[in-house]
Amino acid sequence: MYHTYLIKYGEIGIKGNNRHxxxxxxxxQIRLKLQHIRGEFQIRKERGRVYVECGGDWDEEETIDALxxxxxxxxxxxxxxxxxxxxxxxxxxxxEYMNKEHPSSSQSFKVKARRVNKEYYLQSMxxxxxxxxxxxxxxxxxxxxxxxxxxxxxxxxxxxxxxYSKVIRGPGGMPVGSNGSAMLCLSGGxxxxxxxWMIAKRGVKIDAVYFHAPPYTSExxxxxxxxxxxxxxxxxxxxxxxxxxxxxxxxxxxxxxPHEELTVIMRRYMMRIAEHFANKDQDLAIITGESxxxxxxxxxxxxxxxxxxxxxxxxxxxxxxxxxxxxEIAKKIDTYETSILPYEDCCTIFVARHPVTKPVLEIIERxxxxxxxxxxxxxxxxxxTTETFTCK
Ligand code: ATP
Ligand code: MG
Numbered sequence: 287m288y289h290t291y292l293i294k295y296g297e298i299g300i301k302g303n304n305r306h307x308x309x310x311x312x313x314x315q316i317r318l319k320l321q322h323i324r325g326e327f328q329i330r331k332e333r334g335r336v337y338v339e340c341g342g343d344w345d346e347e348e349t350i351d352a353l354x355x356x357x358x359x360x361x362x363x364x365x366x367x368x369x370x371x372x373x374x375x376x377x378x379x380x381x382e383y384m385n386k387e388h389p390s391s392s393q394s395f396k397v398k399a400r401r402v403n404k405e406y407y408l409q410s411m412x413x414x415x416x417x418x419x420x421x422x423x424x425x426x427x428x429x430x431x432x433x434x435x436x437x438x439x440x441x442x443x444x445x446x447x448x449x450y451s452k453v454i455r456g457p458g459g460m461p462v463g464s465n466g467s468a469m470l471c472l473s474g475g476x477x478x479x480x481x482x483w484m485i486a487k488r489g490v491k492i493d494a495v496y497f498h499a500p501p502y503t504s505e506x507x508x509x510x511x512x513x514x515x516x517x518x519x520x521x522x523x524x525x526x527x528x529x530x531x532x533x534x535x536x537x538x539x540x541x542x543x544p545h546e547e548l549t550v551i552m553r554r555y556m557m558r559i560a561e562h563f564a565n566k567d568q569d570l571a572i573i574t575g576e577s578x579x580x581x582x583x584x585x586x587x588x589x590x591x592x593x594x595x596x597x598x599x600x601x602x603x604x605x606x607x608x609x610x611x612x613x614e615i616a617k618k619i620d621t622y623e624t625s626i627l628p629y630e631d632c633c634t635i636f637v638a639r640h641p642v643t644k645p646v647l648e649i650i651e652r653x654x655x656x657x658x659x660x661x662x663x664x665x666x667x668x669x670x671t672t673e674t675f676t677c678k
Pocket of ligand 1: 474
């Protein structure tokens with residue numbers, strides 16, 4: 287059983303003077319995450335490395351699962367530690383390590399030692415050579431390959447000796463909290479949870495808004511969105527979800543505007559209300575799951591008309607993705623199975639048979655103007671009756 291994990295992080299290593307800010311954010315996210323699972327954990331930051339030390343009643347699988355949900359982590363290396371001894375002790379240790387971790391291997395390898403403890407009497411290169419030789423003696427079917435080894439065996443000489451060669455992949459990105467926050471338009475579909483996940487991956491904290499239309503959309507459809515928010519929260523941290531009652535606005539649009547423009551006008555009201563809550567939550571952008579051309583309301587012309595009603599930037603991380611590429615990510619982050627549950631959403635009910643695919647902004651604005659006098663109060667009521675809760 288391992289007791290120590292070395293956490294490898296990518297981009298946050300190259301942030302110059304800001305580096306410690308990112309390391310602190312990462313350590314904080316690790317601490318927060320591990321708080322909720324069994325065991326006692328110590329997070330240690332040391333010269334460009336973060337270590338997680340596990341104790342008490344901890345479970346390996348649960349711990350690794352928690353760590354693979356933390357943005358900023360590129361790799362998780364299970365570490366064996368040994369007492370600091372002379373080179374003959376080290377040679378024995380390394381052979382024991384190989385027998386445990388790579389038994390009867392015939393792969394190529396390379397030893398790479400880092401002498402952090404400068405008092406150690408041998409230099410890194412000398413340690414590499416000694417240990418390479420010890421491994422070749424003990425495992426004759428292995429060979430050295432310094433350029434492209436199958437197994438990179440890394441050692442750190444510190445107060446003890448740390449040895450690792452396995453890397454469990456983390457999600458990459460940047461620790462949540464190292465950037466600002468953004469408002470995700472979260473529907474029950476496949477795309478928007480993925481879009482939220484992608485922006486959260488860049489260190490952005492996520493708030494969310496869902497438009498529901500009872501009785502046309504069911505409680506189960508709403509629960510599905512809550513469940514999706516929880517799935518994204520497993521990576522992004524707690525998500526504040528605003529559930530907006532959108533029925534009366536949709537009915538007013540349905541009664542007043544040309545039916546082929548329904549979706550575009552409805553999307554414009556969603557964006558306006560999303561921006562209201564974004565400003566309230568001090569978010570710096572709105573996120574949607576749109577991708578060019580996926581449906582009529584996502585043509586480039588349609589995107590102009592929905593963008594036109596907000597002044598915050600709209601992040602559409604999936605804009606250039608095919609559906610199959612989005613599905614692949616949805617499966618990886620475990621939102622897919624929930625997203626495909628067959629509960630209707632509010633767009634599918636009020637959708638026209640032949641929606642405009644190339645809406646013209648002036649025409650849409652003219653149609654929308656007919657709502658004047660009734661829509662203001664409906665929007666105000668929708669905002670006032672919005673329910674907000676935290677999904678985690
Ligand atoms: P998704 O799979 O995310 O539902 P979609 O392909 O169904 O997307 P649309 O219904 O056109 O596409 O919606 C485009 C985007 O608008 C969604 O990705 C989401 O960000 C937002 N959106 C749509 N419906 C809702 C809703 N009911 N509540 C909140 N946001 C919504
Ligand atoms: Mg949808």
